Amino acid sequence: MAAKMSVEQPLWSALTAYRVLTMGYALALYVHAYGEYVHPLGAGAYLAVLAVWTLATVRRVSSAERCTFPFLAADLAVAVTGVLLTPVVDTAERIDAGGPTLPTIWTAGAVLGFAVKGGWRWAAGASALVGVANVVAAGGFAQDTVHNVLLVCIASIAIGYVVEVARDSERTLARALRIEAATRERERLARDIHDSVLQVLAMVQRRGAAIGGEAAELGRLAGEQEAALRTLVSSGVAPEVPGPRAGSAPEVSEAGAVAGEPPSGGTCDVRALLSAYAGTRVSFAEPGAPVPLPAGAARELAAAVGAALDNVRKHARGPAGEEAQAWILLEDEPDAVVVTVRDDGPGIPPGRLEDAEAEGRMGVALSIRGRLRDLGGSAELVSVPGQGTEVELRVPKDDQQDDRRDR
Structure with missing residues (x-):
């Protein structure tokens, strides 16, 4: 982001033009009243x-850095000298009749320079x-003198005050953009932690409890670390975790399914990424033609699908207690790529997602909705108790997806 506010440079350009035009006006008045x-x-x-002064200093007035x-x-001394020199070179009759000073309205340019550079207080002193x-x-x-002085x-x-308000607004905007960028980075790190470290710790905890013995103690420690990390994620303080980024490297589930990694640039066929999730309890339906997306967007979309399937594996159970069946449907629409993940589990009770987010379980909030929001897309979840869940x-198909990921 540019350091200078957007409104300032046009004001300097306008002041430069004003000084040149009013210099010409002063010369024209002199020629007209020469005698x-x-x-x-x-x-x-x-x-x-x-x-000579005006033309020689055109570049000095063209920007805030040069106009010290x-x-x-x-510049103000040149203007004041011309005003005080007027009664020496002009007649008393012309001055009493309200005749212009030698620099005429060029003097206002010197005062406006102080307004743009320093704000209304400097403008008040110069005027x-x-x-x-x-x-x-x-x-x-x-009367004419007082009128002109008050006008300037x-x-x-007024211009100095507007400049100060604009500068304050620019600083506020810059601060808000920095906060937004930091928040997005924290969310990205939180997604990475959720999709990698927390998944592994949860798996170690479950396996350790099942094996018993020393493994049970290891599982207990893993559970404590998982709880601590979830607290960090939910509080917005997500540390950088060594290891590959989720979504940029192959994803490994507890069952051992690996999602392929697309190339780092260009486009990628989404079918190739999602087909890796297909298995005995996951069915995948795809179009007959390639479904291209920018590589970054394809990785994030596949990671969101993986997060949805993890929720199915961990939370959805069929009538006999077995893992629920899941279906992935990939659709290539004219303006968007749509992926639907559906399961035949018991559904999500009302309010459960809000409770999970409060507990630091960010699978839906960050790993799914957060990813799609960063891509400029959307994630809609529909769950009916007893009838399963659909995500x-x-x-969207546009050229801004990678730009959104970079911001």
């Missing part, structure tokens, strides 16, 4: 300096200095 000056050569000398406060002070110079040049508080003062303070995973 009315008491000392036309003196006025011409100042305007020549003004023109010392430069702005010198006050210009106002004093105009009052001295006019010899008093003439109010405009510069529909939808990944």
Whole structure:
């Protein structure tokens, strides 16, 4: 993300154009009223300096980095000098009649530079200095003089205030984007932990309890570590765990099924990844033609399917207590790739998902819904008690999937 706010650079560009245009305007007024000056050569000398200064400093005013406060002070000095020089080279009649000063409205550009650079307080100070110079040049508080001074003062303070608000908003936005990026990374790490470390610890705990003896003690320790890791995951503090990323390396289930790994770039046929999940209790139906997706999106979709099947294996049981039967249906729609995972288990009781998430069991929240959200897709879960559970995973076909994964 760019460090400078988006509204600032256009303001500097506008100020640069304003200075050049108002310099031309001051020169045109001088040429038009040349014969009315008491000392036309003196006025011409100042305007020549003004023109050279304006053109020579075009690049200095084009960005905040180049337009420093010392430069702005010198710029304001040029403007104030021209205002105070006006009664020396012009007639008292023209000044009393409200005639323009030598730099005319070019002076406002010097004040606006302070507004854009430093905010409304600097703008107020610069406009006050210009106002004093105009009052001295006019010899008093003439109506036209007061009107012009107030106009410059109010405009510069308003612009300075808007700039300060925009800067604050930009900082707030940058902070929010950093928090969002950190949250996404924590969720990714939490998914990796859920799909790898927690699965292994749960398996060790179950096997240790079944074997008994020293293995039971090992299983108990594995259970304690699983509970501690689930607490870290649910609190949003997920540590980096050594080992391969889930979804980027082959996934190994307790039954030994291995999901293949697509290439790191380009596209991948989703059928090749999902077919690895097929087994005695998992049926896979696929289209007859390849179903391509960007490799990163394909890996994440396959990992989400694996997480759904893990839930079936661990939580769904048939009428005789055996593992429930699961079906995977892959569909290639015009605008999306849709995978449906259905089982014939007892279904999920109402409120169970919310309770599991509160306990740190993030299989659905992170490993399934979190992955699909990062892909710009959706994960819909429908469960009817006694009639099984169905999870529909939808990944849009667009070129932004890999970009979403990188953010």
